[in-house]
Amino acid sequence: MKIKKNIAVSESGFLFDSNSGDSYSLNETGKEIVKLISANKSEKEIKDYFLENYDVDEAIFENNFNDFLIMLQNLRLTE
Amino acid sequence: MKPKYTIAVTGLNNTDNPGPGVPVIRALREAKDFDVRIIGLVYENLEPGIYMDNIADKIYQIPYPSAGADNLINRIKYIHSKENLQVIIPNFDAELFTFMKSEDVLKSMGIATFLPTIKQFEERHKSVLPKYGKKYGLDIPESKNITNLVEVSKLDTEFEYPVLVKGKFYDAYLAYNEQQVTEHFNKISAKWGIPVIIQQFVKGTEVNVVALGDGKGNTIGAVPMRKQYITDKGKAWGGITLTDEKLLEITHDLIRKTKWRGGMELEIIKTNDGKYYIIEINPRIPAWVYLAVGAGQNLPEALVKLALGEDVIPFKNYSAGKMFIRYSYDIIGDISQFEKLSITGEL
Structure with a gap:
């Protein structure tokens, strides 16, 4: 999965899709995930990173992570 | 100097x-x-x-x-x-x-x-837009010109409600049934005359492009925008510039094929499945042109130079994410x- 090239994310977590004009606010976790996807990290690498750096159960992370990826796809932010 | x-x-x-x-x-x-x-x-x-x-x-x-x-x-x-x-x-x-x-x-x-030719002006009228679409290979929603109320009762055989009811120069209203079409027909025909245009409503996001053609097929500048805040008259009260390549491609293609001369505004509906339907072509600079200036393309300046016979180098870039916000004062x-x-x- 890749974030489309016309998507810009600011340090504050503000995401702007210059193709559609839509904008979104990401929380810290969302911002970090989008940053990791943009850095071409695989889903496994992102999962490993979160499990290593945050106090989170693997099943709960996977559930939320998958929901988030589906949301990014539905909003046409990925390719 | x-x-x-x-x-x-x-x-x-x-x-x-x-x-x-x-x-x-x-x-x-x-x-x-x-x-x-x-x-x-x-x-x-x-x-x-x-x-x-x-x-x-x-x-x-x-x-x-x-x-x-x-x-x-x-x-x-x-x-x-x-x-x-x-x-x-x-x-x-x-x-x-x-x-x-x-x-x-x-x-x-x-x-x-520096105006369009009469042919360019006439052939893009709302009332003949579907024919224009066929000629230049553009997606245009189906439409029909009506001149009297008898025709309103037959619309449901040709269109699915809702439909847009449009005046030949200005005004557009969404109508969900025959009664609403009748109401809008009366209002619009009293103000702008006939025909009144019935256009199939296409669901999607409205996006617009301001552009300037040099009359030889070249696009001097083009900036796409999405309305962010719309008044009850359907006018943009806020908007943002976009990078949509497809919109620019449609614009360049249209200007090349028609050799458009002067300012123009394309009103386009972008559907969720990625289709672009042209719903209107306005043969002049739109009221939101200052957004294009703010994004790096002073199209009115370029238009004056073209009018005076000066050479104008086409704009290559503009900034995406520039916004305009109108206010009353x-x-x-x-x-x-x-x-x-x-x-x-x-x-």
């Missing part, structure tokens, strides 16, 4: 249904390559641009287009004798035909314009200004 041009501009009605005059003038005042003296041409005494600071240097009333081309030309001759106009930029759909028809007369007086005038304009036709 920069040259100074005297440019007449119409459309100073900076109301909640704004004309493009004021943003065009703001763009011209920011031109890099020339200075301007602006002559505001107005139809009504209360067009806000008359009273706004640093907009027009001088105001003249002109006759309505319905008074005929001769009356307009006589008035322009008088104004020209006082002001020595170099360029006129008409900004209303309803007056464009008269100005296009008078292009040669204006030229012989030494006044330049009370300015204080004096009855003496109103009196002077009413009595003398000048201010």
Whole structure:
């Protein structure tokens, strides 16, 4: 999965899709995930990173992570 | 030293249904390559641009287009004798035909314009847009011109509700049933005459492009925008520039095929499955043109240069994510200004 090239994310977590004009606010976790996807990290690498750096159960992370990826796809932010 | 041009501009009605005059003038005042003296041409005494600071240097009333081309030309001759106009930029759909028809007369007086040809103007009318789409390979929603209420009752055999009910120059209303179409037909035909256009409603996001064609098939500039805030009249009260490559491709392609001359605005619906339907082609600069200036393309400046026969290098870039936000603001005038304009036709 890749974030489309016309998507810009600011340090504050503000995401702007210059193709559609839509904008979104990401929380810290969302911002970090989008940053990791943009850095071409695989889903496994992102999962490993979160499990290593945050106090989170693997099943709960996977559930939320998958929901988030589906949301990014539905909003046409990925390719 | 920069040259100074005297440019007449119409459309100073900076109301909640704004004309493009004021943003065009703001763009011209920011031109890099020339200075301007602006002559505001107005139809009504209360067009806000008359009273706004640093907009027009001088105001003249002109006759309505319905008074005929001769009356307009006589008035322009008088104004020209006082002001020595170099360029006129008409900004209303309803007056464009008269100005296009008078292009040669204006030229012989030494006044330049940069308008679409009558053929370009006529073939993109709302009432013939589907034919235009076929000719130039564009996706256009189905539409039908109706001239009387009998035809309204037959619409459900050709269209699925909702449909858009449109005036030939302005106004568009969404109608969900026959009764609503009848209501809008009566309102629109009383204001703009017939035909009234019934257009299939296409669900999606409305996006617009302001563009300038050089008349030889080249696009001098084009900036796409999405309306972010829309008034109850359907006018943009806020908008943001986009990077949508497909929109630019459609625009460049259309200008190349039609050899469009002058400013234009494309109104397009982008559907969720990624199709682009052109719903209107306005043959002039739109009222949100100052957003293009803010994004790096001073299209009114380029239009003036083209009108004066200068070479213009096409714009290559603009900034995405530039926004415009309109606002209302009370300015204080004096009855003496109103009196002077009413009595003398000048201010």
